[in-house]
Amino acid sequence: MEGLKVFFELDEGLVRAVDGVSFSVDQGGVVALVGESGCGKTVTVRAMLHLLDPPGRIVEGRVLFRGDGVGGVEDLAGLDPDGPRMRKVRGGEISLIFQEPMASFSPVHTVGSQIGEAIRLHRDMTQREARAETVRLLSAVGVPQPGQRIDEYPYQFSGGMLQRAMIAMALSCRPRILIADEPTTALDVTTQAQILALLRRLQKETGMAVIFITHNLGVVAEMADAVVVMYLGAVVEKGPVKAVYHEPRHPYTQALLKSIPPIRGGGRQRLATIAGSIPHPLMRPSGCPFHPRCPRFMPGTCDAHEPATASIASDHEVSCFLYGDEHRT
Amino acid sequence: MISSPKADRNELTLLDVRGLKKHFPVRSGFLKREVGAVRAVDGVSFRIANGQTMGLVGESGCGKTTVARCILRAVDPTSGEVFFRMRNGDTVDIVAMPARQLRSIRRDVQMVFQNPFTSLNPRMTVMDIVGEPLLVNGMRDRKARADRVAELLRLVGLRTEYMRRFPHAFSGGQRQRIGIARALALHPRLLVADEPVSALDVSVQAQILNLTKELQERLRLTVLFVSHDLSVIRHVCDHVAVMYLGRIVEYAATDELFRAPRHPYTAALLSAVPDPDPRSRGRIVVTEGEVPSPADPPPGCHFHPRCPHAVARCRTETPMPWPPDTGRLVACHRAGDLKLEGIE
Numbered sequence: 001m002e003g004l005k006v007f008f009e010l011d012e013g014l015v016r017a018v019d020g021v022s023f024s025v026d027q028g029g030v031v032a033l034v035g036e037s038g039c040g041k042t043v044t045v046r047a048m049l050h051l052l053d054p055p056g057r058i059v060e061g062r063v064l065f066r067g068d069g070v071g072g073v074e075d076l077a078g079l080d081p082d083g084p085r086m087r088k089v090r091g092g093e094i095s096l097i098f099q100e101p102m103a104s105f106s107p108v109h110t111v112g113s114q115i116g117e118a119i120r121l122h123r124d125m126t127q128r129e130a131r132a133e134t135v136r137l138l139s140a141v142g143v144p145q146p147g148q149r150i151d152e153y154p155y156q157f158s159g160g161m162l163q164r165a166m167i168a169m170a171l172s173c174r175p176r177i178l179i180a181d182e183p184t185t186a187l188d189v190t191t192q193a194q195i196l197a198l199l200r201r202l203q204k205e206t207g208m209a210v211i212f213i214t215h216n217l218g219v220v221a222e223m224a225d226a227v228v229v230m231y232l233g234a235v236v237e238k239g240p241v242k243a244v245y246h247e248p249r250h251p252y253t254q255a256l257l258k259s260i261p262p263i264r265g266g267g268r269q270r271l272a273t274i275a276g277s278i279p280h281p282l283m284r285p286s287g288c289p290f291h292p293r294c295p296r297f298m299p300g301t302c303d304a305h306e307p308a309t310a311s312i313a314s315d316h317e318v319s320c321f322l323y324g325d326e327h328r329t
Numbered sequence: 330m331i332s333s334p335k336a337d338r339n340e341l342t343l344l345d346v347r348g349l350k351k352h353f354p355v356r357s358g359f360l361k362r363e364v365g366a367v368r369a370v371d372g373v374s375f376r377i378a379n380g381q382t383m384g385l386v387g388e389s390g391c392g393k394t395t396v397a398r399c400i401l402r403a404v405d406p407t408s409g410e411v412f413f414r415m416r417n418g419d420t421v422d423i424v425a426m427p428a429r430q431l432r433s434i435r436r437d438v439q440m441v442f443q444n445p446f447t448s449l450n451p452r453m454t455v456m457d458i459v460g461e462p463l464l465v466n467g468m469r470d471r472k473a474r475a476d477r478v479a480e481l482l483r484l485v486g487l488r489t490e491y492m493r494r495f496p497h498a499f500s501g502g503q504r505q506r507i508g509i510a511r512a513l514a515l516h517p518r519l520l521v522a523d524e525p526v527s528a529l530d531v532s533v534q535a536q537i538l539n540l541t542k543e544l545q546e547r548l549r550l551t552v553l554f555v556s557h558d559l560s561v562i563r564h565v566c567d568h569v570a571v572m573y574l575g576r577i578v579e580y581a582a583t584d585e586l587f588r589a590p591r592h593p594y595t596a597a598l599l600s601a602v603p604d605p606d607p608r609s610r611g612r613i614v615v616t617e618g619e620v621p622s623p624a625d626p627p628p629g630c631h632f633h634p635r636c637p638h639a640v641a642r643c644r645t646e647t648p649m650p651w652p653p654d655t656g657r658l659v660a661c662h663r664a665g666d667l668k669l670e671g672i673e
Contacts, residue, residue: 036530158619188388189557190616193601197615215531218603222610241607259535260605261564263587264672268564270539274532277500 004061004077006040006047015281017043017056019233020328025177025209025226027066032212032224032241036256038278040233041213045179049090050081067093068176092122095170099182101162105154111162112138112150115169122173137168141198160191164198171202178203181213196222217260221245226315229253232279232289234306239316249318252290288320296322341378342414343551344400344519349373349409349424351395355624367624369395370406371575374650377519377568379414382545382552384566384583386559386598388620391572393555397521399424400553401440402431413438413519436466439517443524445504449496455482455507456492462514481510486540502533506540513544520545523555538565559602563587571595574623574631577650581657588671591659594632596669614670630661638663 006018018040025031033041046052048063063076067089079086098104105114115137116130125133131150138146141164154162163183170178180199184192200223203210212223220227221241228238229250237250248254258272276293279285285292291302298321305327307319321327350373352366370392377383385393399406402423411423413434423434442448449458459481460474468474479489485506496504505525512520522541526534542565545552556562562569563583570580571594579592590596600614618635621627627634633643642662650658653665661667 036532160619188620189559189601190388190597191619192603193613193615194617196603196613216603217531217605221605221607222603222613245605245607256532257605259532261535261538261560263560263563263602263604268542270542271535271564273535273539277502277533278530 001044001048002062002064004044004047004063005059006043006052006056007059008056010055010282013282016233016284017281018047020061021230021233021235022061023228023235023238025211027176027209028203028207029226030203030210030212030224032214032220032227033230034214034217034220034227035230036215036278038232038281039230041230042181043233044230045096045181045211045213048076048179049094049096050076050079050086051090051096065089065094065177088122091118092173093175094177094179095173095175096179096181097163097166097170097183099185101159101166101186102154104166105162107154110151110153111157111165112152115150115165115172118169119172133172134168137172138165141165141168141171141202142194143168159187160194163187163191163195167195167198167202171206171208174206175208177209177211179211179213182215183212184219185214185216192219199223217257218263229256232281232284234289235309235319236290237316237318237320239312243313243316249312249316249323250290250320251294251296251322255295301325342376342412343379344377344414344553345410345412345420346376346396346400347374347410347412349396349399349411350407351392351399351404352407365624367622368575368626369623370399373409373572373575373577375570375577375580377551377553379518379551380545380549381567382554382565384562384569385553385555385572386557386562386569387572388557388598390574390620390623392575392623393557393572394523396572397440397523397553397555400521401435401438402426402428403440416518432466436515437517438519438521439512439515441505441508441512441520441522441525444528445501445508446528448508449504451496454493454495455487455499458496458507459510459514462511466515477514478510481514482507484513484544485510500533501529502536505529505537509537509540509544513548516548517550519551519553521553521555524557525554526561527556527558534561541565559587559598571598574621574626576631576660577658578632578661579657579659580650581659585657586671588673590669590671591653591657591664591667592632592661593636593638593663593667593669596671597635599672600670602672638667 002022004018004021008015008017021044035041047058058077064073065076066073112134115134119130119133135146143149143164184195224241227241227244229236231252237253248257255274274293287303287305288307291297301321307321308326308328309317309319310324311317349370351370352368354363355365357364373396387393398404400411406424412420413423414420456478459478463474482489487506526537554566566583569583569586570577573594579595597616616635629645630643630648633639648660648662650660652658
């Protein structure tokens with residue numbers, strides 16, 4: 001992902017939902033996009049697959065993807081959203097699981113027929129073969145009695161089971177990248193633990209890359225190799241999980257990590273907070289978008305220019321004037 | 330007033346819930362005959378001492394919200410007693426109170442809701458939202474009411490100039506502050522907070538948690554804090570009750586419960602929380618299975634089908650809560666001989 005910009009032109013004004021986002025994910029790697037509501041993490045991955053709701057559109061940037069076979073690297077942002085290549089990538093080579101499994105399945109078709117449809121769309125299989133494959137997949141994601149449950153409707157599944165079915169569907173075409181958008185947010189904590197363990201096992205088995213979108217910093221620590229912290233459409237910090245968690249550099253990352261009530265230790269001290277609240281997307285502050293809430297705000301600098309990316313280590317980057325005075329033009 | 334000789338004589342106890350049950354009938358067929366019941370709350374007992382915060386934690390469907398609603402009589406319990414100590418020292422049973430007397434209780438027991446986007450009327454100004462309980466309770470003078478609303482807004486950290494605005498002009502965190510101001514308008518003594526921060530972003534969540542604690546100390550409030558988030562519970566509560574399928578499985582002082590859980594379900598919950606520290610990766614222990622439907626709970630101990638320590642007795646005999654050490658209650662046949670992992 002290189003310098004991706006996604007803007008929504010609304011009657012009320014221009015929303016810069018994603019404003020110059022760059023990050024990469026290696027084969028077999030797990031990257032987490034983290035941030036609070038409105039930070040653009042979901043829009044970023046939806047743009048990757050040309051799934052933006054109008055009037056959102058990619059204004060700038062490249063989405064470089066090494067697809068199957070010998071094709072080499074291609075720029076997904078330049079492809080026709082409805083063209084044959086994009087349709088092959090979407091759901092086939094890159095697939096997506098959503099936060100609300102209940103809302104992602106059609107309520108009037110059986111779970112099995114929906115997974116089977118996805119299989120037959122991307123793989124050359126007869127109906128009978130697709131059905132056998134669906135049973136195999138459901139069993140692989142831990143749905144009990146898959147031979148029976150294949151003919152059940154989504155309402156007959158619990159939230160956790162439906163999320164498993166969703167994962168089975170996403171993996172049915174052996175994607176190279178799996179995008180998981182808040183896959184456990186709607187689930188209970190014991191179910192969440194099951195789904196996280198399942199995703200980790202499948203990722204190891206298949207060697208696919210995973211882009212994990214979440215606001216839960218505990219889930220990130222558990223799952224990801226690298227983390228990309230976003231705030232109001234911009235990447236403020238990115239790096240290996242350990243570096244970012246133990247030596248966060250950006251004031252936003254630092255504050256975010258301190259504001260979670262710790263599960264360890266009995267101390268009931270005041271939590272560190274971030275002053276104010278996330279601005280409305282139409283009222284994006286000038287300069288560094290975090291400056292009105294930043295404890296280390298430098299007048300004349302942070303509100304005047306957008307900081308460029310500064311390198312802390314080879315793979316740890318931060319966008320903040322505390323670490324370099326260069327700015328984006 | 331209904332004063333019961335059975336009520337707790339301990340003056341420190343503000344709320345004493347005993348054997349609370351709420352069964353929702355399941356109707357089916359043409360005649361809508363009752364074919365069964367969802368035992369949302371199935372015999373819950375606990376006490377909260379004055380000035381303390383008690384947490385009620387559990388997964389969805391465990392009945393924690395229904396307990397909260399029963400205490401407010403937002404739903405009528407099927408059976409049980411909810412003793413509340415009034416300002417004058419009398420103890421009343423909220424469950425037995427006639428509906429028209431409830432207003433006297435509702436001044437003292439107030440609720441903060443989960444979703445600040447749906448719990449405020451979008452067509453009322455902040456002044457009217459926060460002022461409504463004052464008006465209902467006889468504060469007719471508009472000027473006096475405006476002064477009290479301003480005082481409340483300052484208390485929860487909002488600017489008084491915003492009084493004439495409508496809820497849509499506020500962020501989620503600010504709306505939750507408005508909801509808290511409304512709850513505090515009548516100087517309540519018990520605040521029931523049902524997942525008050527789970528709809529908020531973490532940076533805003535921290536602000537509201539700090540505010541809740543500050544207010545509790547300043548106004549010496551007693552709080553029943555309902556949440557599914559164990560880190561939030563550990564941060565704000567003095568005592569915690571863990572619920573599973575309508576029953577309390579364990580009750581203890583917060584740090585004891587986290588350090589050394591005695592019920593396998595408590596241990597399962599604790600081991601499922603992802604710790605925001607990459608060094609503790611892989612600590613999560615997966616508990617198999619799912620929460621069964623409260624319409625058809627397993628016999629014996631409700632947790633036995635998922636419990637790694639279950640024995641034959643657990644399948645048939647419902648465990649009664651017993652104290653393995655002082656200040657703790659656990660409903661598990663094997664709590665005496667199990668050594669369970671907690672979180673330091």
